[in-house]
Structure formats: C-alpha cells, structure tokens
Amino acid sequence: MGKSIFAVALGTSLAMNGSRVALVDLDLGAANLHTYLGIIRRTPSIADFILKKASSLEDILVGTSQENLKLISGAEFVPGMANPAHGMKLKIMRHVKALPTDYVIIDLGAGVHFNTLDFFGMSDRGIVVTAPEPGAVMNAYSFIKGAFFRKMQNVFRKHGEIGQVIDAETRKTGSDSAFTLEKMTALIRRMSPEMLPLINEIEQVFSPVLVINKIAWGEKHVLVQNLIALCREKLGLAVEHAGNLPDIPEIGGYLLRIPDFLQSREGKPYLHSVKNITKTIMNPAGNAEETEIKKEFTDEDIEAISSLMESLDNSVFSGTGRETWKLRMFFKPAEVVSYLISRGVTHAAFYK
Numbered sequence: 001m002g003k004s005i006f007a008v009a010l011g012t013s014l015a016m017n018g019s020r021v022a023l024v025d026l027d028l029g030a031a032n033l034h035t036y037l038g039i040i041r042r043t044p045s046i047a048d049f050i051l052k053k054a055s056s057l058e059d060i061l062v063g064t065s066q067e068n069l070k071l072i073s074g075a076e077f078v079p080g081m082a083n084p085a086h087g088m089k090l091k092i093m094r095h096v097k098a099l100p101t102d103y104v105i106i107d108l109g110a111g112v113h114f115n116t117l118d119f120f121g122m123s124d125r126g127i128v129v130t131a132p133e134p135g136a137v138m139n140a141y142s143f144i145k146g147a148f149f150r151k152m153q154n155v156f157r158k159h160g161e162i163g164q165v166i167d168a169e170t171r172k173t174g175s176d177s178a179f180t181l182e183k184m185t186a187l188i189r190r191m192s193p194e195m196l197p198l199i200n201e202i203e204q205v206f207s208p209v210l211v212i213n214k215i216a217w218g219e220k221h222v223l224v225q226n227l228i229a230l231c232r233e234k235l236g237l238a239v240e241h242a243g244n245l246p247d248i249p250e251i252g253g254y255l256l257r258i259p260d261f262l263q264s265r266e267g268k269p270y271l272h273s274v275k276n277i278t279k280t281i282m283n284p285a286g287n288a289e290e291t292e293i294k295k296e297f298t299d300e301d302i303e304a305i306s307s308l309m310e311s312l313d314n315s316v317f318s319g320t321g322r323e324t325w326k327l328r329m330f331f332k333p334a335e336v337v338s339y340l341i342s343r344g345v346t347h348a349a350f351y352k
C-alpha cells in the first residue's frame, strides 16, 4: 500500500528539482494517479492509445499543477483494454521509453497480474513498495518471484528446452522450489551456452529495490531482512532496501493534492524520505547494509565466482583491456568482485 502516492511524490520531488518528469498510470484495472494530482476533469488517457484513438503518447500527456511534471492518465475501466496483448504492452513500453523527459515513473497495480509483472519487468528499475507486515511482505516476495519468472519466460519462451524447464519450475509449490539465477545459469550453460549472454543480461537489469511504507527512516524491520534473504537464497537475486516512508495520518487531508502535501509542514518528513530514496536508487552500487560486499571469501564462494566467470560473455570484459584470463590468473576475489559489480554483473556470493 502506498505505491501511487509514492509514485506521485517521487515524480513531484524530481520535478521540483528541475527535471522533466512523466508519470504514467499503467494500473489498467484501477487507475487513480490523476486524483492524487487533483485532476478530476476528463482528460485523454492511455485508453486512447491502446484503442488506437491517439497514435502517440505525447498527444495524451497532460500538464499538472506542478511545473515540469506531466501525466499520462490511466483510464476508467474499459473492458476492451484491461488485458492488452503482449505486442501492445511492448508498444506501450517502447513509446514510454521514447517520451522526451528526463524521468518516467510508471505506477502499477497491486498483485501478480501479467500486465503488472510484464510492465515491471520491462522497466529500467523496479521499485517494490510494501508495508512491514507479514502478509504484505509475503506478497512482495511473491511479486518479485513472479516478475523474475515472467521475465525469464518472456525471454526464453521460444527456446524449446529452456522454456520448458522454466514452465515446469513455475508450477512447483513452496519449499521444493528454489530456482535461483545460479541454477538457471548452470542449466543454460549445459543446455545451450549460446544463450548465456541473455541470462547475464537478465541478471544485470533485474534489480528491484524495496521501499517500506509507514515506518521510520533507518529502521531495519526483521521482516524486511527476511524478505531480502529469501530473495537471495531462493531466487539468487540481490534486492536492495532503498529506504522507508514515514506514516503520516495527515496525508488524508491532501489526497487530491499530493504536491501540496510535500510542501506542507506535515509532509516534510515524507518528502525528505523520498529524496533519500531517490539518492539510493540513482546510485545502484548502494550502501545498504544488506548488500555490503564481502572481503573474505570461502572456498565455496570462490568456486561460485569462478564458475560465474566461466559463464560470462566476453562483452562483460570488453573495452577495459582486462580480459577474463587475466582476472582468472591473478585471482584476487575482492578485486574480481568489485570489477564484476562495476560491469553490472552481480552474484549472491559477492555479498555478506
């Protein structure tokens, strides 16, 4: 809970600093971003694009009360567009990424609907907002797992063998499922090594961050730590905790004008948190405790890192004059790990 308000606040905060921002409401079932911006008149919406009444997303951008902040409004529920075909989702994302702005912030619905998983997987940086409560945290885990599998399915769908393995894995339940990136990589190396660059790419681009709503800044809730551990152990994903948002009951008085809330006295701590979260997200190396890099490596870690190196496409090493064999010959794990992270390659064995 708190996704849409956070999306509006993040966009407003970036726009206040002079960046051009587009907010895009892709909660196709229950769009409400416009209301948080006080836009209640009828405006063009994403429905016009999906139903091909507008040919460009720029035509449906509407201004808001905040300078530099524009909105692509979600639509009221239209049965014909709540489940766009995959090709239409790709088209939407293509157009979204071509918008002439500095940032695009996409708001998605709750749950593990394919629309949500697909848009999340196609974005450059996924942010998962959750409350620090058992049910909500489990939902966040299911969501990350769902988005990760969906991403792999989308990529390997057409690959007979690998596609089948992923499909079989998506049907497993509970404890018998621990399908990590590491296992996936090993499997692909065996079945179809020419596909390894793809899995490496997924590993590089799929790095969701967590934002915990209604909890004091700096608090490291045990459930959140469990969630991060679960993602690492069961999925092999390094999920970063980007920060928390304070619980501010007075927000209720500002639901039609979130930008005003951020400028108000009551909204100050919320805005402050949004700015801190922005800093963490913009700096992918992060400094969250959960992703602190190891200095000491066990034999097992070293083995895992070695086999990761084997699996890497040479493009990871290109343009640096440092080739794989050099890194292998002078094997200093800490150096190799920081090098790989600098090239966007991560692995559970790198972190404490």
Ligand SMILES: Nc1ncnc2c1ncn2[C@@H]1O[C@H](COP(=O)(O)OP(=O)(O)O)[C@@H](O)[C@H]1O
Binding pocket: 001, 002, 003, 004, 005, 006, 110, 213, 214, 245, 246, 247, 248, 249, 251, 252, 255
């Ligand atoms: N940090 C917060 N402090 C207090 N109330 C909040 C906070 N974040 C969200 N809420 C409440 O939760 C409601 C739903 O928020 P919203 O952002 O629309 O959630 P979502 O998009 O995840 O469904 C809001 O109407 C607001 O009252």
Ligand SMILES: [Mg+2]
Binding pocket: 003, 004, 005, 027, 032, 107, 108, 109
């Ligand atoms: Mg919402």
